[in-house]
Amino acid sequence: MTAPTIPTTDDLGGPPDPVTGSPARGLASRVLGRFGSGTVQVVLVLVALFWLVPVLGLLFSSLRSETDNADSGWWTLLTAPAQLTLHNYSDLLANSAILQSFGNTLLITVPATVLVVVISSLAAYALAWIEFPGRDWLTIGVVALLVLPIQVALIPIAKLYGGLGVFGSITGVVLFHVAFGLPFAIFLLRNFFSGIPQDLLEAARMDGARELTVFRKVVLPIGLPAIASLAIFQFLWVWNDLLVALVFADADSAPITVALQTQLRQFGSNVDLLSTGSFLSMLVPLVVFFAFQRFFVQGVLAGSTK
Amino acid sequence: MSSVVLNDVSKTYADGTSAVKELNLEISDGEFLVLVGPSGCGKTTALRMIAGLEDISGGTISIGSRVVNDIPSRDRDVAMVFQSYALYPHLNVFDNIAFGLVLRKLSKAEITKRVTEVAKVLQLENHLKRKPRNLSGGQRQRVAMGRAIVRSPQVFLMDEPLSNLDAKLRVQMRAEIARIQRDLGVTTVYVTHDQTEAMTLGDRVVVMKRGLLQQAGGPQELYDRPRNLFVAGFVGSPGMNMVSGVLEHRDDDSWWVTLGSQALRVPESVLTERPALRGYAGRSLIVGIRPEDMEDAAILGAEEGQVLKSVADLVEAMGSDVLVHFPVDVPPVMTDDIKELADDDAVAGPNVLSGTEDTVLVGRFSPRTKVFEGQSISVRVDTARLHFFDPRTGSSLWDD
Structure with a gap:
């Protein structure tokens, strides 16, 4: 799955073309123009197809029986459609352990995403627009946290969790993801929010808005593209995470990544279960991505100033 | 409507530069006062202090009978038109104008009534559903004006509202601002660096230089009897x-x-x-x-x-x-x-x-x-x- 691009206020608020009102052409669009969009599109389609092959293999494997998978490669399905079966899916849906791990993944991912978005957008607003002593140092501190690798924290946090009694619980996993998601989230949103013209916030204040109203009615709607991409990033990271869950979750709180990994170790060749589980776990991020897609609006700031 | 009084108002920034020095001004009720001067003369800073967007380092500012030094802008009952217009890009024209009214929790019917009235005065009736990005410069400027007018504030503050318009539109909007201000009779403080704008709009014009008031008076008085070389x-x-x-x-x-x-x-x-x-x-x-x-x-x-x-x-x-x-x-x-x-x-x-x-x-x-x-x-x-x-x-x- 390709990562969504991070929007910045620069390319969102680019000078609108006086005739069409569309933002000025960016570098990519000029490159496209030079190479001729036809050629570029063909290349892009080829790259995309190449990328899709393993995913297709996963899907086909999940639609074939265990014995078929053992006998021949997944592409056989193309010539022998009779092999098609939904058996694996019904098996999987009957497997309560896998189902529970799916539920766990949701229980971990949704709060970890929501919390990060809420906390980081508030923090980013404060760091970008509210003046208080030590603000810049705090910002530097947050940015500095970006360089801290997760692995360094595993053991100390495990010890801490042991003392707090959250080790092995979903709460523990969520808290860890939130803690390590925040620096990047705050950094990203702060930069985006600082690009919002100060006049807009001042106009809102003059119109009678308190800080929270300014945040809710002006900053949030304008920052939506950045918030949406942040939400997708965070969702994907947490959804696909194996390491953190492996360390901090126990059998009852294990998400799908851990559950599948456990299966892999136990049976080695049970492609039918693994491919089905993997494919299902890929679907949700796809849905999320397309759901948030509509927030990537170009030129959110167009027309607000000048 | 209210008078505005600046009493020994000063602004010194943290780095020691002083933008406004002991400014004394009495702006009477309904007056159209223009602050004019070259860039960096402190006129915008003075305006922003009246607006409450800038802390006051010394002296007092009163609006009506209230000293507003410690009152946040949202409670000062003043409206400002920004040089950049500062329209909310995600809201359409109606919601842009209605923003302040919604925050004041007016009834829906009242908001619609007032916004429609203002839109009519500013000839925006046909654009109420459009987003700022789809408006021309002149229309955006009108929306910014509308947002200020609709609240019927005690004081209008305008920070070079015409400087982003082309010359012809500027003259047209200048006349419109003069007419609207006369009809509404709201005390107005208008900042510009353009002496023509200052002379044509102001009941009284205040010329500033490096944070100091040089001369305040009617346009003709400034022209006929300049107090010093700078004003002249x-x-x-x-x-x-x-x-x-x-x-x-x-x-x-x-x-x-x-x-x-x-x-x-x-x-x-x-x-x-x-x-x-x-x-x-x-x-x-x-x-x-x-x-x-x-x-x-x-x-x-x-x-x-x-x-x-x-x-x-x-x-x-x-x-x-x-x-x-x-x-x-x-x-x-x-x-x-x-x-x-x-x-x-x-x-x-x-x-x-x-x-x-x-x-x-x-x-x-x-x-x-x-x-x-x-x-x-x-x-x-x-x-x-x-x-x-x-x-x-x-x-x-x-x-x-």
Whole structure:
């Protein structure tokens, strides 16, 4: 799955073309123009197809029986459609352990995403627009946290969790993801929010808005593209995470990544279960991505100033 | 509607620069006051302090009977039109205008009524559903105005609201702002660096320089009786010509001012009007001549002591009148005030840019003039309207 691009206020608020009102052409669009969009599109389609092959293999494997998978490669399905079966899916849906791990993944991912978005957008607003002593140092501190690798924290946090009694619980996993998601989230949103013209916030204040109203009615709607991409990033990271869950979750709180990994170790060749589980776990991020897609609006700031 | 009083208001930034120094102003109820000056003169800072967007370092600001120093902008009941318009890009025109009303929790019906009314006044009725990005510059400007008007605030604050419009639209909106302000009768403080805007809009104009108030008065008063070189040079377009001259009291009791090899006779009326002038006999001073007070002598005729002879250096036909540039053999006046004006490109005249031993004067002649470039000309100066300034202090010579 390709990562969504991070929007910045620069390319969102680019000078609108006086005739069409569309933002000025960016570098990519000029490159496209030079190479001729036809050629570029063909290349892009080829790259995309190449990328899709393993995913297709996963899907086909999940639609074939265990014995078929053992006998021949997944592409056989193309010539022998009779092999098609939904058996694996019904098996999987009957497997309560896998189902529970799916539920766990949701229980971990949704709060970890929501919390990060809420906390980081508030923090980013404060760091970008509210003046208080030590603000810049705090910002530097947050940015500095970006360089801290997760692995360094595993053991100390495990010890801490042991003392707090959250080790092995979903709460523990969520808290860890939130803690390590925040620096990047705050950094990203702060930069985006600082690009919002100060006049807009001042106009809102003059119109009678308190800080929270300014945040809710002006900053949030304008920052939506950045918030949406942040939400997708965070969702994907947490959804696909194996390491953190492996360390901090126990059998009852294990998400799908851990559950599948456990299966892999136990049976080695049970492609039918693994491919089905993997494919299902890929679907949700796809849905999320397309759901948030509509927030990537170009030129959110167009027309607000000048 | 309310009066606004600034009492010894100062603004000093954390790095020690002081933007506004002990500004005293009384803006009466319903008055249209214009703060004008070159960039960096503190006019915008002063406005932002009234708005509550900038802390006040010293002194007090009162709106109505309330001292508002510690009252946040949202509770000051003032509305501001920003130079950049600052429209909410995610809201359509209706919601942009209604924003302040919604925050005040007015009823839906009341909001619709008021927004519709304002939209009608500003001719925005057909655009209420459009987003700012789909509006033209003039329409955006109107929306920004609408947002201020709809709240019926006690005071309007406008920060160069016309500077992003093209020249024609600017003139049109200028008239519109004047009309709206007159109809609503709301106290208005308007900031601009454009002296034409200031003169045409203001009931009263305040000229500022480097954080200091230079002169406050009606547009005509500023034009006729500038208090110092800075105001004299700033007001009027093209700006007042400044040359150094020497005042002479001749034996026949006539008064003359020598400009290089030529001299103009100072009429009795000027001496009566400016008693301080007599003290400058035999001393050098700065003479100011407005372009409007010069005319082609071939058209008007001239008496002795009213004429400057020169060669037309540049002739600019404006249609309604002709600007003629011509040198006189006096070194250009270079005071701090004039340098300050030169730094502000909006008001730079030819005098400060010539850099020669001669001073180039600009005269505004009637279009009937036949003057062409390179021709010898006689310029008739309306000597009754000469201005005189002290070369050291730069202040205008009126009373003692």
